[in-house]
Amino acid sequence: MLFNKPNQINMKNLQYYLFIAGSCLLTAFTTLDKTAVPFQDEDRTFVKAAAEGGLLEVKLGELAMKNGSSKAVKDYGKMMINDHSKVNKELMSLARKKQMEVPTTLSPEKQQKYDSLAAVKDNTFDMVYMNMMILSHEQTIGIFQNESSAGTDADLKKWAESKVPALKHHLEMAESLFQTANKK
Structure with a gap:
């Protein structure tokens, strides 16, 4: 469950989502770098x-x-x-x-x-x-x-x-x- 109490975020899930978001950004920047600079x-x-x-x-x-x-x-x-x-x-x-x-x-x-x-x-x-x-x-x-x-x-x-x-x-x-x- 993402929220234990209303308006509270579980730290383990937050770290997981931040990791996923960071990985997506890294992939996007890496891909962007390769296509933007031929x-x-x-x-x-x-x-x-x-x-x-x-x-x-x-x-x-x-x-x-x-x-x-x-x-x-x-x-x-x-x-x-x-x-x-x-x-x-x-x-x-x-x-x-x-x-x-x-x-x-x-x-x-x-x-x-x-x-x-x-x-x-x-x-x-x-x-x-x-x-x-x-x-x-x-x-x-x-x-x-x-x-x-x-x-x-x-x-x-x-x-x-x-x-x-x-x-x-x-x-x-x-x-x-x-x-x-x-x-x-």
């Missing part, structure tokens, strides 16, 4: 890093087309503009569906990289640019592989994994062009 900080970090990296690749590609001394480096720059512009649009679309914010400008760190390459005006531009492309693509491949294996959002994981082969191809081309530029 992606984690790792996914947000990936989107931000991928967007900033893609923006930088496009801007550096534009510099390469303008300041590169060899046709191969200028062509590589054009490829970076085309490929990374396409990937950037895909990422923006995917992030928009996930209601995630995507940076549209370079971070101070990325802007500093751009500025340092923009300052190179002599015949070392090709070598400096290709070295930047090697380092950038090595880092980007790591970021994309990490998302594809450790991300929490299935769509982002699949998308990141699908971009790794092209990024590896960009890296191989950059390494080859760096060797050529370094021989000059």
Whole structure:
């Protein structure tokens, strides 16, 4: 019996009902947490890093087309503009569906990289640019592989994994062009 006397609650029953109520709330909050946050900080970090990296690749590609001394480096720059512009649009679309914010400008760190390459005006531009492309693509491949294996959002994981082969191809081309530029 819940009440021993009118307006009195049996302590044993009260503890039982409080336990049940607490368990229900805990279950509700746990379920709510899983459904209200479909992606984690790792996914947000990936989107931000991928967007900033893609923006930088496009801007550096534009510099390469303008300041590169060899046709191969200028062509590589054009490829970076085309490929990374396409990937950037895909990422923006995917992030928009996930209601995630995507940076549209370079971070101070990325802007500093751009500025340092923009300052190179002599015949070392090709070598400096290709070295930047090697380092950038090595880092980007790591970021994309990490998302594809450790991300929490299935769509982002699949998308990141699908971009790794092209990024590896960009890296191989950059390494080859760096060797050529370094021989000059």
